[in-house]
Amino acid sequence: MACQHNRFWIVGILVIAFLSGCVPNETLRKQxxxxxxxxxxxxxxxxxxxxxxxxxxxxxxxxxxxxxxxxxxxxxxxxxxxxxxxxxxxxxxxxxxDYAPAMNNLGTVYLAQQNWDAAIVCFKAITGDLLYATPHFPLSNLGFAYYNQKKYDLSAKYYQEALKIEPGFPMAIRGLGRTYQAQGKRVEAIALLEEGVKLFPKSPELYNELGAAYLASKNYSAATAAYTKVIELSQPSSPLAKEAQKSLDSLRTKDSSISPK
CATH class of the missing domain: 1.25.40.10 (Tetratricopeptide repeat domain)
Known part of the structure; x- marks a missing residue:
């Protein structure tokens, strides 16, 4: 009987020790x-x-x-x-x-490092994840990576897939417009970017891409209007505003009817 009593006493001590160990751990987790x-x-x-x-x-x-x-x-x-x-x-x-956002973020760092191959591996790992709430992000990132590898057909493919999922995704609209220009598809680029600025009339990035498409098509007046819009929508000292101003300055040498700003 004494042995049984001692056994219960020992078990009780162990339980108390376990529970007392859990309390600090739970406190640390909450902190x-x-x-x-x-x-x-x-x-x-x-x-x-x-x-x-x-x-x-x-x-x-x-x-x-x-x-x-x-x-x-x-x-x-x-x-x-x-x-x-x-x-x-x-x-x-x-x-x-299976933490898809972390994988996408890792790929984004590789994009920033211009490590295109490593970025592509990351994005491809999650494009088939049906539980990932925003698959248009890695798809668009794949488009960007392949664009920088000059694999324009693949770039267009992934940008288009992103837009099938999220038709109003500005990053994919801009990227696909740029890819179309690289492929020599200027009509398609302009049509896409014109729709883009209708959807996002306050996006200087889209207007800048549209200006480049107009410029490539030698539509200097439309390019001027687009670059002027970039400057209106951007912070005056931003790189994008400075780039647009340079484009306007270059346009003046092509079209003397453009008045200086």
């Missing part, structure tokens, strides 16, 4: 989630330094959180630390191999 949520709030405000501080604090508490590592990757991307971004996206994928 980590709180820091991650605060970091994500800073990310939404584009305050990446404050975000990084909170996310690194969260990493100390919950180092095995794949969503945290994805956030860290995005934050390091915003701070132009692509090497660290790659590390954290890869860590997120080790912890959660």
């Amino acid at each position: 980590g989630e709180s820091s991650r949520n605060l970091g994500e709030a800073y990310m939404a405000q584009q305050n990446y330094t404050a975000a990084l501080k909170e996310l690194l604090a969260a990493e100390q508490l919950t180092p095995d959180d794949p969503y945290l590592h994805n956030d860290l990757g995005l934050t390091y991307m915003a701070k132009d630390r692509l090497d660290l971004a790659i590390q954290h996206f890869k860590k997120a994928l080790v912890l959660k191999p």
